Amino acid sequence: MAMKKKPVTGMKDILPREMEIRDYAIGLIKETYKTFGFTSVETPAVEHIENLSSNQGGENEKLIFKILKRGDKLLSAVGKMAETVPESADAEKVPDTSILTDSGLRYDLTLPLSRYYSNNANDLPSPFKALQMGNVWRADRPQRGRFRQFMQCDIDILGEQDIVAEIELILATTTLLGRLDFKNFTIRINDRRILKAMAAYSGFAEESYDDVFITLDKMDKIGLEGVKEELLGAGYPAESVEKYIELFSAVTGGAGDGETNDTLAALKLISEKLGDFLDSGISDNLETIISSVEGAKAADFRMKFDPTLVRGMSYYTGPIFEISMDEYGGSVGGGGRYDEMIGKFTGQATPAVGFSIGFERIVMLLLENDFKVPGAGEKKAYLVEKGMPSEKMQKIMKLAADERKEGRIVNISIMKKNKKFQKEKMQQEGYTEFVEFFTDRDF
Amino acid sequence: MAMKKKPVTGMKDILPREMEIRDYAIGLIKETYKTFGFTSVETPAVEHIENLSSNQGGENEKLIFKILKRGDKLLSAVGKMAETVPESADAEKVPDTSILTDSGLRYDLTLPLSRYYSNNANDLPSPFKALQMGNVWRADRPQRGRFRQFMQCDIDILGEQDIVAEIELILATTTLLGRLDFKNFTIRINDRRILKAMAAYSGFAEESYDDVFITLDKMDKIGLEGVKEELLGAGYPAESVEKYIELFSAVTGGAGDGETNDTLAALKLISEKLGDFLDSGISDNLETIISSVEGAKAADFRMKFDPTLVRGMSYYTGPIFEISMDEYGGSVGGGGRYDEMIGKFTGQATPAVGFSIGFERIVMLLLENDFKVPGAGEKKAYLVEKGMPSEKMQKIMKLAADERKEGRIVNISIMKKNKKFQKEKMQQEGYTEFVEFFTDRDF
Numbered sequence: 001m002a003m004k005k006k007p008v009t010g011m012k013d014i015l016p017r018e019m020e021i022r023d024y025a026i027g028l029i030k031e032t033y034k035t036f037g038f039t040s041v042e043t044p045a046v047e048h049i050e051n052l053s054s055n056q057g058g059e060n061e062k063l064i065f066k067i068l069k070r071g072d073k074l075l076s077a078v079g080k081m082a083e084t085v086p087e088s089a090d091a092e093k094v095p096d097t098s099i100l101t102d103s104g105l106r107y108d109l110t111l112p113l114s115r116y117y118s119n120n121a122n123d124l125p126s127p128f129k130a131l132q133m134g135n136v137w138r139a140d141r142p143q144r145g146r147f148r149q150f151m152q153c154d155i156d157i158l159g160e161q162d163i164v165a166e167i168e169l170i171l172a173t174t175t176l177l178g179r180l181d182f183k184n185f186t187i188r189i190n191d192r193r194i195l196k197a198m199a200a201y202s203g204f205a206e207e208s209y210d211d212v213f214i215t216l217d218k219m220d221k222i223g224l225e226g227v228k229e230e231l232l233g234a235g236y237p238a239e240s241v242e243k244y245i246e247l248f249s250a251v252t253g254g255a256g257d258g259e260t261n262d263t264l265a266a267l268k269l270i271s272e273k274l275g276d277f278l279d280s281g282i283s284d285n286l287e288t289i290i291s292s293v294e295g296a297k298a299a300d301f302r303m304k305f306d307p308t309l310v311r312g313m314s315y316y317t318g319p320i321f322e323i324s325m326d327e328y329g330g331s332v333g334g335g336g337r338y339d340e341m342i343g344k345f346t347g348q349a350t351p352a353v354g355f356s357i358g359f360e361r362i363v364m365l366l367l368e369n370d371f372k373v374p375g376a377g378e379k380k381a382y383l384v385e386k387g388m389p390s391e392k393m394q395k396i397m398k399l400a401a402d403e404r405k406e407g408r409i410v411n412i413s414i415m416k417k418n419k420k421f422q423k424e425k426m427q428q429e430g431y432t433e434f435v436e437f438f439t440d441r442d443f
Numbered sequence: 444m445a446m447k448k449k450p451v452t453g454m455k456d457i458l459p460r461e462m463e464i465r466d467y468a469i470g471l472i473k474e475t476y477k478t479f480g481f482t483s484v485e486t487p488a489v490e491h492i493e494n495l496s497s498n499q500g501g502e503n504e505k506l507i508f509k510i511l512k513r514g515d516k517l518l519s520a521v522g523k524m525a526e527t528v529p530e531s532a533d534a535e536k537v538p539d540t541s542i543l544t545d546s547g548l549r550y551d552l553t554l555p556l557s558r559y560y561s562n563n564a565n566d567l568p569s570p571f572k573a574l575q576m577g578n579v580w581r582a583d584r585p586q587r588g589r590f591r592q593f594m595q596c597d598i599d600i601l602g603e604q605d606i607v608a609e610i611e612l613i614l615a616t617t618t619l620l621g622r623l624d625f626k627n628f629t630i631r632i633n634d635r636r637i638l639k640a641m642a643a644y645s646g647f648a649e650e651s652y653d654d655v656f657i658t659l660d661k662m663d664k665i666g667l668e669g670v671k672e673e674l675l676g677a678g679y680p681a682e683s684v685e686k687y688i689e690l691f692s693a694v695t696g697g698a699g700d701g702e703t704n705d706t707l708a709a710l711k712l713i714s715e716k717l718g719d720f721l722d723s724g725i726s727d728n729l730e731t732i733i734s735s736v737e738g739a740k741a742a743d744f745r746m747k748f749d750p751t752l753v754r755g756m757s758y759y760t761g762p763i764f765e766i767s768m769d770e771y772g773g774s775v776g777g778g779g780r781y782d783e784m785i786g787k788f789t790g791q792a793t794p795a796v797g798f799s800i801g802f803e804r805i806v807m808l809l810l811e812n813d814f815k816v817p818g819a820g821e822k823k824a825y826l827v828e829k830g831m832p833s834e835k836m837q838k839i840m841k842l843a844a845d846e847r848k849e850g851r852i853v854n855i856s857i858m859k860k861n862k863k864f865q866k867e868k869m870q871q872e873g874y875t876e877f878v879e880f881f882t883d884r885d886f
Contacts, residue, residue: 004494005561008490013484030466044451047451065510070509078524118448409478414607
């Protein structure tokens with residue numbers, strides 16, 4: 001059978017130039033998060049199909065790479081499935097292929113972490129501060145810059161209900177971004193309970209909240225007027241829509257794009273407007289998170305209360321946050337509190353907050369900005385004439401060993417006929433010094 | 444549906460203690476191999492099923508985790524497969540499930556690297572020194588200490604036909620092992636062409652070589668006499684078996700276990716005995732490899748020519764090598780030259796040599812020896828009383844930020860009711876210093 005040279009559809013081979021940046025970023029991530037007391041964990045790439053299909057993953061559950069059963073189990077499943085294949089050409093009936101699979105590739109790191117914690121809680125500290133980096137897979141439609149295998153990088157604090165967890169996550173993430181030379185970015189913050197209180201205050205029915213939020217989420221694209229039109233078009237009571245839009249308008253000073261100059265004043269205003277619809281502790285907590293992060297931040301960014309921030313996943317229960325960067329249109333990371341997911345495994349609610357950075361987007365931005373990995377070190381090339389006698393080869397290897405011990409990069413290769421071309425190519429790879437060894441000369 | 448707490452069969456959750464060692468080893472691997480001029484590469488975990496099933500993987504091809512086709516392609520495959528399901532209860536007929544899959548999880552890193560090189564050769568230096576670390580998957584029968592997902596760590600030099608490649612690989616690997624505190628280990632070395640010459644010299648038919656080598660490979664378990672009996676039992680001519688055993692006996696001084704005191708003398712002896720059956724350049728090259736490594740080595744180990752070393756994979760074409768450690772019965776790594784694999788993709792032969800370390804076994808040995816990760820740094824815990832006012836929380840976060848900037852580990856958590864127990868638990872995690880912050884006290 002002919003061998004295929006390209007990677008499978010939608011996945012990519014990573015070349016040395018990008019890997020250098022990835023390796024550097026991975027090292028910096030581990031080093032930075034460690035100073036905040038996070039410890040690394042790893043979960044298998046393969047997860048039970050039951051867990052992957054448990055409605056925790058939203059749209060991602062449609063994108064699972066499923067793994068075929070093996071051996072007798074596969075044959076038995078095939079037999080059973082055959083019975084479900086339509087006998088007539090009835091287009092409505094499709095065979096039940098779900099019985100062919102018992103597992104799949106994880107589509108995120110949050111679900112496996114919840115399983116991990118419920119499986120190992122007795123061996124873990126409480127609260128538990130976890131750093132998880134690893135690939136995830138989604139059978140998305142292939143498109144530029146989006147791949148079917150990509151790295152995620154999550155920090156989570158499990159078992160801590162106090163907002164110290166939110167503060168720590170935001171400080172850790174922003175400190176890392178600062179060390180990667182990112183500047184002038186924004187952390188937008190909101191609370192799912194504020195979102196709900198705003199909808200309740202306006203008189204929307206509780207079962208329509210999620211749909212209302214999907215429209216609200218488009219604010220940065222269609223503006224306040226666009227949101228209003230879409231809500232009216234969807235048939236919500238005009239009175240509710242009016243009240244809802246007025247709230248946002250008041251907070252944003254009518255700017256219509258969620259912009260506000262004084263973030264704490266905006267938070268205070270919304271809290272006053274919502275009155276009994278919102279427990280005042282919730283806005284006080286957001287205020288403390290914002291102030292504490294602003295007071296201790298180690299990077300050039302600002303915190304912004306943004307009542308239009310929704311975050312897609314329905315599992316969030318409290319504060320939610322997102323990183324916005326001017327250089328990159330969308331979000332380059334985000335997270336929030338999800339106090340109810342782990343309970344789905346353990347039967348016992350465990351408070352949890354997480355913050356995920358968009359590792360691939362960050363690497364892409366670093367590549368585009370021609371980021372130079374600091375301290376890459378001196379790169380030296382030894383060019384050795386072919387047929388070097390054994391004793392002389394020993395000497396060359398010993399010289400190299402001594403240099404490498406000092407941390408220098410020494411690349412030993414056989415001298416080519418076109419030595420000039422060989423050196424030019426190596427210079428492109430960053431080799432600045434060349435040492436030549438000939439069979440008939442002493443060294 | 445009920446959620447499953449355990450990982451899928453044969454895979455494992457990795458706890459912080461082990462991850463600390465893994466992270467340290469990964470960092471050291473990258474740092475050490477980099478000084479030898481290796482650059483990182485990454486290939487997707489998912490590979491074309493055609494490539495995985497191309498007979499490069501030996502027994503591993505039976506252990507592939509296969510990925511189900513998706514969407515219409517799956518439905519079409521199911522329809523086709525249904526036609527192959529036996530209509531009667533004829534046990535001989537089994538449905539052709541291979542059409543259900545288009546890809547699978549890689550079972551090693553060598554095959555994906557060969558595909559990677561053939562896909563990207565124009566963008567890569569020549570020779571190309573690649574470091575690849577990543578998980579591989581094999582649906583092996585689950586057993587103690589062996590998992591269905593495990594990390595491999597390979598270095599390969601592609602496009603270099605000179606033995607400088609073998610020397611560099613062995614020096615890089617042994618330097619790494621030395622830095623991980625391994626001592627007194629052995630690198631056994633042989634050459635597939637010496638193996639073949641010995642079989643030819645003894646008069647075995649060429650088509651039986653692979654079977655003869657499978658028996659020879661058992662030398663360390665069943666001894667020279669055991670090998671002799673098994674070969675005779677398999678029906679090989681007594682004369683050939685006699686001659687073959689005599690060869691090994693001569694080289695090992697009759698010790699019967701492949702042991703020899705003077706490795707270069709043994710190499711010389713075998714070369715003399717084989718005469719015209721072996722190109723003398725082959726044994727000269729092994730001699731140069733052994734001497735050069737011995738002369739430049741940066742760790743406590745010895746090189747040993749071992750004519751009984753076989754290495755399983757049939758794709759090897761030249762020198763082969765393996766790491767033996769007293770603490771661990773089997774091999775903890777190995778490799779060799781495979782000059783013909785890349786040609787299967789490109790149609791053009793490209794010389795290649797690789798050395799793979801048994802990452803999981805090495806981590807296991809470090810764990811068992813209670814390895815202490817050096818320079819783990821001072822670990823400090825801040826315990827914060829619940830309900831800390833916003834201004835004071837800011838101050839605490841600022842104090843922590845300043846300490847973290849210096850590289851210290853600072854873990855901030857909320858003070859628990861049983862503070863004594865909380866501290867004891869944290870001490871077990873290595874926290875040595877505690878700072879307490881109360882809402883009603885100044886700090």
